[in-house]
Amino acid sequence: xxxxxxxxxxxxxxxxxxxxxxxxxxxxxxxxxxxxxxxxxxxxxxxxxxxxxxxxxxxxxxxxxxxxxxxxxxxxxxxxxxxxxxxxxxxxxxxxxxxxxxxxxxxxxxx
Amino acid sequence: xxxxxxxxxxxxxxxxxxxxxxxxxxxxxxxxxxxxxxxxxxxxxxxxxxxxxxxxxxxxxxxxxxxxxxxxxxxxxxxxxxxxxxxxxxxxxxxxxxxxxxxxxxxxxxxxxxxx
Numbered sequence: 179x180x181x182x183x184x185x186x187x188x189x190x191x192x193x194x195x196x197x198x199x200x201x202x203x204x205x206x207x208x209x210x211x212x213x214x215x216x217x218x219x220x221x222x223x224x225x226x227x228x229x230x231x232x233x234x235x236x237x238x239x240x241x242x243x244x245x246x247x248x249x250x251x252x253x254x255x256x257x258x259x260x261x262x263x264x265x266x267x268x269x270x271x272x273x274x275x276x277x278x279x280x281x282x283x284x285x286x287x288x289x
Numbered sequence: 290x291x292x293x294x295x296x297x298x299x300x301x302x303x304x305x306x307x308x309x310x311x312x313x314x315x316x317x318x319x320x321x322x323x324x325x326x327x328x329x330x331x332x333x334x335x336x337x338x339x340x341x342x343x344x345x346x347x348x349x350x351x352x353x354x355x356x357x358x359x360x361x362x363x364x365x366x367x368x369x370x371x372x373x374x375x376x377x378x379x380x381x382x383x384x385x386x387x388x389x390x391x392x393x394x395x396x397x398x399x400x401x402x403x404x405x
Contacts, residue, residue: 217397280334
């Protein structure tokens with residue numbers, strides 16, 4: 179089945195230690211998104227790629243970076259995680275904006 | 290600015306009863322509208338979408354929603370609730386109409402509780 183895969187499902191890191199979250203898709207969608215979701219809140223868009231074009235949301239901290247080496251893969255790098263970055267991170271994809279398809283998420287814990 | 294309002298952060302129904310989750314939007318252009326469901330520690334699953342075709346949209350798991358332009362609403366319904374429907378539900382609007390980027394604006398979510 180075509181799908182969006184996120185690895186790992188659970189990630190524990192230490193305060194200030196860089197961490198990378200991974201997303202891959204077999205849907206061949208041209209748009210990929212990264213969201214941050216905190217408890218009992220709606221997902222918050224961090225950035226998205228339209229093909230190779232990177233689009234950062236205005237309020238996304240510089241601590242968050244992303245890479246998309248090819249159509250199928252996208253990475254979220256958190257350069258110096260703080261306690262406030264503990265959250266669920268969701269990857270999503272779409273083709274031409276007609277609905278986004280989400281991965282299962284990565285739960286990040288910062289100690 | 291475009292926005293989405295979900296009326297009621299918590300909705301409780303009995304098993305077998307009608308489910309009605311309310312969503313109102315504001316948009317200066319005809320929007321695309323979506324309903325997503327999220328189970329604990331899972332990603333969001335697309336239930337259904339309105340993209341300016343039929344105003345009554347049928348989705349997965351027996352859910353449907355009706356786009357009413359005059360009321361700027363896109364309420365989600367299911368005739369008979371099942372215990373497995375207990376989850377968080379998000380209404381979302383894509384405010385750019387035919388824009389290819391498909392950025393979403395989410396409502397704050399509604400937690401559906403189903404009582405036996």
